[in-house]
Amino acid sequence: MTDITLLDGSIGQELVKRSGNPATPLWSTRVMIDQPDLVGQLHSDYYACGATVATTNTYAVHRSRLEQVGLGDQIPALIDTAIAQAQVARDQHGGRIAGSLGPLLASYRPDLNPDPNEASLKFGELVQLMLPRVDLFLLETVSSLREAEGALRGTQGCGRPVWLALSVADDDGTRLRSGEPLADMAPLIDRFDPEAVLINCTRPEVIGDALDIIREFGKPFGAYANGFTEISQDFLQDNPTVDSLRQRADLGPGVYADFAMQWVGQGATIVGGCCEVGPDHIAELAARLRAAGHRLV
Numbered sequence: 001m002t003d004i005t006l007l008d009g010s011i012g013q014e015l016v017k018r019s020g021n022p023a024t025p026l027w028s029t030r031v032m033i034d035q036p037d038l039v040g041q042l043h044s045d046y047y048a049c050g051a052t053v054a055t056t057n058t059y060a061v062h063r064s065r066l067e068q069v070g071l072g073d074q075i076p077a078l079i080d081t082a083i084a085q086a087q088v089a090r091d092q093h094g095g096r097i098a099g100s101l102g103p104l105l106a107s108y109r110p111d112l113n114p115d116p117n118e119a120s121l122k123f124g125e126l127v128q129l130m131l132p133r134v135d136l137f138l139l140e141t142v143s144s145l146r147e148a149e150g151a152l153r154g155t156q157g158c159g160r161p162v163w164l165a166l167s168v169a170d171d172d173g174t175r176l177r178s179g180e181p182l183a184d185m186a187p188l189i190d191r192f193d194p195e196a197v198l199i200n201c202t203r204p205e206v207i208g209d210a211l212d213i214i215r216e217f218g219k220p221f222g223a224y225a226n227g228f229t230e231i232s233q234d235f236l237q238d239n240p241t242v243d244s245l246r247q248r249a250d251l252g253p254g255v256y257a258d259f260a261m262q263w264v265g266q267g268a269t270i271v272g273g274c275c276e277v278g279p280d281h282i283a284e285l286a287a288r289l290r291a292a293g294h295r296l297v
Contacts, residue, residue, distance in 0.1 A: 001293035007272025008046035040085035047093035050286025054086040059102035099134035110144035110178035123154025136161040141201045144178035152192035165200035173209030189217045199223040201274045204259040222270030247276045253284035
């Protein structure tokens with residue numbers, strides 16, 4: 001059967017839950033500052049469940065977020081901590097490390113996209129800090145063409161594989177969260193040549209339609225969905241906290257694995273989970289993939 005890369009699941013949301021502390025605008029970065037060992041334990045748990053890639057806890061490590069609380073000079077130290085925690089787990093279990101690069105300003109907010117030239121410089125700074133210690137870069141929750149261009153420019157020629165993960169509308173898998181047609185991403189894929197194209201942090205119900213589009217880009221493709229009931233209007237404000245988002249009660253490990261196996265049936269070779277998809281989900285998905293004869297790589 002097919003070789004499948006099994007990503008891990010939720011990092012940020014899971015860390016906030018495990019910390020037992022109230023959510024803050026710094027999200028899982030705050031958890032990593034206060035309880036760094038939780039990060040390594042979570043990576044270890046995902047590897048033990050069958051994941052073959054650990055995604056670093058760097059999604060929200062951006063100057064724009066940290067400078068608001070006087071921590072702008074801590075970016076190198078935070079990246080070092082995040083990667084070191086992933087390395088400890090990787091050395092114990094084996095696998096790869098993906099350097100996560102989230103949106104520069106806010107998730108699901110294509111209206112806040114900076115100029116691609118400016119964005120490329122900001123992403124480039126982070127790439128240089130991570131480059132020696134990650135196996136690939138994962139551009140996550142990219143919600144518009146403009147956002148994609150800035151992120152891809154910032155990682156171009158970095159010497160590591162780049163995986164572009166796009167977020168589509170919760171009610172229409174054919175459109176980015178910006179409203180732009182997903183198919184319009186094709187010229188940027190041709191121009192910047194990422195190694196893989198994924199759909200992430202989107203309701204699983206619409207991902208199948210998105211995969212039908214991105215499979216035409218001619219790259220390895222896949223998906224990792226979220227488990228939110230919706231992206232609430234409260235979360236789309238400035239400096240939100242994740243307690244304005246709610247976890248679905250109808251997306252247990254078996255149901256989520258059903259969706260993911262459908263994506264594999266469509267030709268996806270990279271699957272995993274995003275926010276609110278935890279270790280139990282990844283363990284169930286790993287078991288289902290192996291039972292179907294797939295090899296996890």
